[in-house]
Amino acid sequence: MALPDFPWDALAPHAERARRAPGGIVDLSVGTPVDPTPALLRDALAAASDAPGYPQVWGTPAVREAVAAWFARRRGVPGLDPDGVMPTPGSKELVAWLPTLLGLGPGDVVVHPLVAYPTYDVGARLAGAAPLPLDDVASLPSPVVDLPGGGTGRVRLVWLNSPSNPTGAVDDVRRLAEVVAWAREHDVVVAGDECYAELGWAPAEGCAHGEVDVDERGDLVPPSVLDPRATGGDSRGVLSVYSLSKQSNLAGYRAAFVAGCPALVRHLVGVRKHAGVIVPRPVQEVLRTALGDDAHVAEQKEHYRARRAVLRDALAAAGGRVERSDAGLYLWTTFDEPAMDTVARLADRGVLVAPGTFYGAAGERHVRVALTATDERVSAAAERLRG
Numbered sequence: 001m002a003l004p005d006f007p008w009d010a011l012a013p014h015a016e017r018a019r020r021a022p023g024g025i026v027d028l029s030v031g032t033p034v035d036p037t038p039a040l041l042r043d044a045l046a047a048a049s050d051a052p053g054y055p056q057v058w059g060t061p062a063v064r065e066a067v068a069a070w071f072a073r074r075r076g077v078p079g080l081d082p083d084g085v086m087p088t089p090g091s092k093e094l095v096a097w098l099p100t101l102l103g104l105g106p107g108d109v110v111v112h113p114l115v116a117y118p119t120y121d122v123g124a125r126l127a128g129a130a131p132l133p134l135d136d137v138a139s140l141p142s143p144v145v146d147l148p149g150g151g152t153g154r155v156r157l158v159w160l161n162s163p164s165n166p167t168g169a170v171d172d173v174r175r176l177a178e179v180v181a182w183a184r185e186h187d188v189v190v191a192g193d194e195c196y197a198e199l200g201w202a203p204a205e206g207c208a209h210g211e212v213d214v215d216e217r218g219d220l221v222p223p224s225v226l227d228p229r230a231t232g233g234d235s236r237g238v239l240s241v242y243s244l245s246k247q248s249n250l251a252g253y254r255a256a257f258v259a260g261c262p263a264l265v266r267h268l269v270g271v272r273k274h275a276g277v278i279v280p281r282p283v284q285e286v287l288r289t290a291l292g293d294d295a296h297v298a299e300q301k302e303h304y305r306a307r308r309a310v311l312r313d314a315l316a317a318a319g320g321r322v323e324r325s326d327a328g329l330y331l332w333t334t335f336d337e338p339a340m341d342t343v344a345r346l347a348d349r350g351v352l353v354a355p356g357t358f359y360g361a362a363g364e365r366h367v368r369v370a371l372t373a374t375d376e377r378v379s380a381a382a383e384r385l386r387g
C-alpha cells in the first residue's frame with residue numbers, strides 16, 4: 001500500500017511567507033522542544049559515554065526497573081513486570097513498525113483514532129495491513145470489518161492516543177477499560193501512545209471527564225492504558241508506548257520505551273535482536289536518570305503552562321475557539337473556516353501553525369497550535385494574533 005506524501009512538505013510555502021514577516025517567523029507548527037536539555041540529563045549522558053560494547057535490545061535491568069518504578073509512582077500502575085519493558089529509539093519508530101513487528105499483513109486492520117498522529121496510518125501501510133480511523137472501536141459487534149476501499153479485514157491492533165496529538169483530548173478510565181475489554185474478547189492488541197501524560201491541565205469548563213483524577217494543583221492526571229482500573233491488573237495484550245522527547249526535552253536523544261504485556265514485549269525484543277534496533281547505552285542511562293527525577297518534568301511543565309495561557313488568550317482575541325486541549329502541547333483551535341485558510345492568514349502575520357487536515361479529514365476546520373516556542377517567540381505570536 002502506497003505511503004501518503006509527507007504532510008509537512010505542504011507547509012513549505014506558508015513557512016516561507018511567515019519567514020518574511022517583520023520580526024521573522026514564529027513556528028508553532030511542530031511540537032519540537034526548544035528549551036535546553038536539563039543539566040542532570042546531559043551529565044548522565046557524559047558519565048555514560050564510555051560504551052565500547054554492544055548494548056542490549058531489551059535494555060539494562062536498571063532502565064527496565066526505572067520504568068516500572070515510574071509507572072508505580074507517576075502513572076498509578078503498581079507492580080509492572082520489568083520484563084515487560086523495552087527501550088526504543090524514540091517512539092515514532094515503534095509506532096511506525098509495531099504492526100510489522102507483530103506480524104500483521106494483508107487482511108489485517110489497524111484501528112486508530114479518527115483525528116490522529118499520522119504515523120499510526122503509516123505503520124499499518126508499512127506492514128501491508130489496512131489502517132481504519134475509528135473512535136468507537138468498542139462498539140463494533142465483531143473484529144471483522146468492512147474496509148473503506150472495499151473488502152473486509154480483521155482488526156488485530158488498536159491504537160489509543162491519550163492525551164491526543166493533535167486534539168489534547170483525554171480518555172477516561174471507563175473508555176480505556178471498554179477498549180481493553182473489547183480487545184481481549186477478540187484477541188486484539190491494544191497500544192496506548194501516551195507521551196503527553198505528564199502534561200495534564202485543568203479540565204475545561206463543562207468537560208465530562210468521568211474517572212479522570214486530578215493532582216494537588218487541580219491538573220488533570222491522564223490515566224494510562226495500563227491502569228489497573230482499565231486492565232483489571234493484568235497487562236495481557238496491552239502496551240503503553242511512551243517517550244521522554246517532550247517532558248524531558250530529549251527529542252534529540254531518542255529516548256523512549258514500550259511497556260506492558262511481557263509476552264508481547266518478549267516477542268518485540270526477539271524480532272528487534274535480529275534487526276539490531278537498539279537504544280544506545282548512554283541514552284539508556286539518560287532514560288533511567290530522567291525517569292527517576294520528577295523535578296525537571298515539573299519545571300518544564302510550568303514553562304508550557306505559561307505559554308499555553310498566553311497563546312490561549314491571544315487565539316481567543318483573534319477570533320479563534322480552542323477546543324478540548326485538556327492535556328499535551330497543543331491548542332486545537334478553529335476559526336470556523338477551512339484549516340488552510342487559517343494557516344494562510346496566520347502565516348501572513350508570521351505565525352506558522354499546522355492544519356488539522358494533517359491529522360485526518362475530521363480536522364478540516366481546525367489548526368494545531370504548538371506550545372513549543374520560546375517565551376520571546378510566544379509573546380511575539382500573541383502580539384501579532386491580537387494586532
Ligand SMILES: Cc1ncc(COP(=O)(O)O)c(C=O)c1O
Nearest residue numbers: 090091092117165193243245256
Ligand atoms: C502522539 C505521538 N506519538 C509519538 C510521537 C513520537 O515521539 P518521539 O519519536 O520523539 O519519541 C509523537 C511526537 O510528536 C507524538 O505526538
